[in-house]
Amino acid sequence: MRRTSALILIGNEILSGRTRDENIQFLAKNLGELGIPLREVRVIPDVRETIIKTVTEIRAAYDEVFTTGGIGPTHDDITAPCVAEAFGVPWEIHPPTFALLEDYFRKTEFNAARQRMAKLPRGATPIRNPVSLAPGFTIGNVHVLAGVPRIMRAMFEELAPTLRPGEPVFSLTWHVTSLYEGALAEGLEAIQAQYPDLDIGSYPFHRGDGRYGVALVAKGQDRDAVTQAAAHIHDLIEKKGGTPQQGEPPP
Amino acid sequence: MRRTSALILIGNEILSGRTRDENIQFLAKNLGELGIPLREVRVIPDVRETIIKTVTEIRAAYDEVFTTGGIGPTHDDITAPCVAEAFGVPWEIHPPTFALLEDYFRKTEFNAARQRMAKLPRGATPIRNPVSLAPGFTIGNVHVLAGVPRIMRAMFEELAPTLRPGEPVFSLTWHVTSLYEGALAEGLEAIQAQYPDLDIGSYPFHRGDGRYGVALVAKGQDRDAVTQAAAHIHDLIEKKGGTPQQGEPPP
Structure with a gap:
């Protein structure tokens, strides 16, 4: 059976040319090897309505959907609450992630901004982040990854064994x-x-x-x-x- | 007045990971400098219905639309006829371009495949290609460029002075x-x-x-x-x- 995937890059920095994308090719190759070839990529800005609309449209059209970007602690990191809204579930503290980050940031300061990274859409499964700890997550067929290439790749390695492979190409x-x-x-x-x-x-x-x-x-x-x-x-x-x-x- | 642009990359080679994109950042930077910031990028496969649907949707949503890829002589180069169809006009021989290519390929062979590159949507304006001659074109607010980065950039330099700039950022x-x-x-x-x-x-x-x-x-x-x-x-x-x-x- 033919399986398909799509990728949504969320970030003004790609659209402004500030940052050169390093994520498309990595995911394209790896998803191809898993037999879940990439069929579409969208690059969209950090705009709430745009993220919700795009996630809703794309997750209905492909078997697996990946997003990168917008999951840090700052005001422009709005991917997680937008994905929650696209799924119609609350965005709330995920206790095991809260405990993990609380322990990690004990040495510095576990402030409100960092506590934001302990919030996931209800029902989401965290994706371990071996680089900088704050996790990505999977909800339904949507996999939310970091935008920083090193962290994105580390999260993908964690996620890949959980994906159902398709027929190889x-x-x-x-x-x-x-x-x-x-x-x-x-x-x-x-x-x-x-x-x-x-x-x-x-x-x-x-x-x-x-x-x-x-x-x-x-x-x-x-x-x-x-x-x-x-x-x-x-x-x-x-x-x-x-x-x-x-x-x-x-x- | 705020002007906006969008980019459609047409090509299986980006989606398969065969080729790493080199065009998004160049266009993002240059369009930002022209005050026509890029608001969305889509990467789509060489599939007729997908190209027509995407061009139709995107050209209604942004002031200027750029496409790269799919304008060569081979069977998988279907951008030009698809754009013609999105505009509801025939895709036909453009006599000045035909004369240009006929002269150029006189030394080798001006075969049917190369004659295809002399076809434009009716009403389109060619964009000069100083690298390999076969032109891009503009129709309405859609600018069709080559996918090979060197050729794309050369075409963009030809096109840029004809674009109406927006307010600088x-x-x-x-x-x-x-x-x-x-x-x-x-x-x-x-x-x-x-x-x-x-x-x-x-x-x-x-x-x-x-x-x-x-x-x-x-x-x-x-x-x-x-x-x-x-x-x-x-x-x-x-x-x-x-x-x-x-x-x-x-x-």
């Missing part, structure tokens, strides 16, 4: 330098037509040093079909005068 | 090391309450080498208010025992 890539997509397009379309259940992708590259070429990818759940389509791609490149090279082009 | 940043957000949160909320028209943002960082801290950003269209709020941020950091440092933290 196989992929084979050939690339060729000094040949343009336009020379390969017709042959590639024929291969796509022969294997309608696969995704046959064509990705041109142009390097700063003048190198150019195309990477051609065959991808799908039928391993034999992927192998056969990749062999056709290899032959197509040779027929057009190129030298097929396995895998992705060097950076 | 000013921003000042202080950062502090060895202090957590939780210590600053309450004071920061008070500053946000004092300047409700500004965006006061708090962005923790955790480096691999153990350095940690917070960057605090004041942003808005009223330059005096931004300056005053930044001064309060400076004083708050000192009051909490930190040493305020101007600008973003080093990587």
Whole structure:
């Protein structure tokens, strides 16, 4: 059975260009490997109505939904109360998390802002944060992760074993330098037509040093079909005068 | 007057994790500087119905809409016909672009796949591509750019002077090391309450080498208010025992 996922990045800092996203690719690769491929990503601002509306819409459309960002102690960290509202449940102190943070912040100050991080939507399961302690959480099919990449990745490692995997996706890539997509397009379309259940992708590259070429990818759940389509791609490149090279082009 | 923009990244390669996005941050920064801040980003697959639905929805919600990806010569490059369909116009040969490409590909082969790149939605204005010739285009408030970062940036430079700028946004940043957000949160909320028209943002960082801290950003269209709020941020950091440092933290 085909399982799908979507990702919501919550944060003005991505939309302003202040921060370059480092989370999409990590989650895309890992979810692909789990057989729960990412089908959509949205980047939205720290605006209450927008978060609630987006979570409500996206969680109805995909099997698993991940959010990153907006779960810290400051006034602009509003993801958790918004997710609670999207699920129609209260956002309240989660006693085991409160005890954990109270103990941790004993040395400094367990103030009101930090106590906020001990609040979860009612019914949510915390996701352990081995880096900075304040947890993410899962409620229904929505998994709420930190925005800081190191913390996000650590939370995802905690979460991954609890996710139900889907069927794995196989992929084979050939690339060729000094040949343009336009020379390969017709042959590639024929291969796509022969294997309608696969995704046959064509990705041109142009390097700063003048190198150019195309990477051609065959991808799908039928391993034999992927192998056969990749062999056709290899032959197509040779027929057009190129030298097929396995895998992705060097950076 | 406040102007807004949105970005649609069209491409399976971002959703599969094959390619790390390099376009969001460039467009976010440049659109911010033009006073047309990015309010939403969507990453969607090369699926006809999804592209048409997303373009239709997003172009009604924002002043300017940018798309990247899916305008090459191969079967998976379906952005242009989908945008034509979203606007209810035919996708047809654009004679000046056809002449340009015919001349250019005379040396190799101006085949059917390459002729596809000479087709635009009726009424669209081409956006010059100084890198690999095949143009992007503007139709209504939708600007269709290449996905390859070098080509996208070159097209954007061509396009930028034609965009109507909005009011500029000013921003000042202080950062502090060895202090957590939780210590600053309450004071920061008070500053946000004092300047409700500004965006006061708090962005923790955790480096691999153990350095940690917070960057605090004041942003808005009223330059005096931004300056005053930044001064309060400076004083708050000192009051909490930190040493305020101007600008973003080093990587």
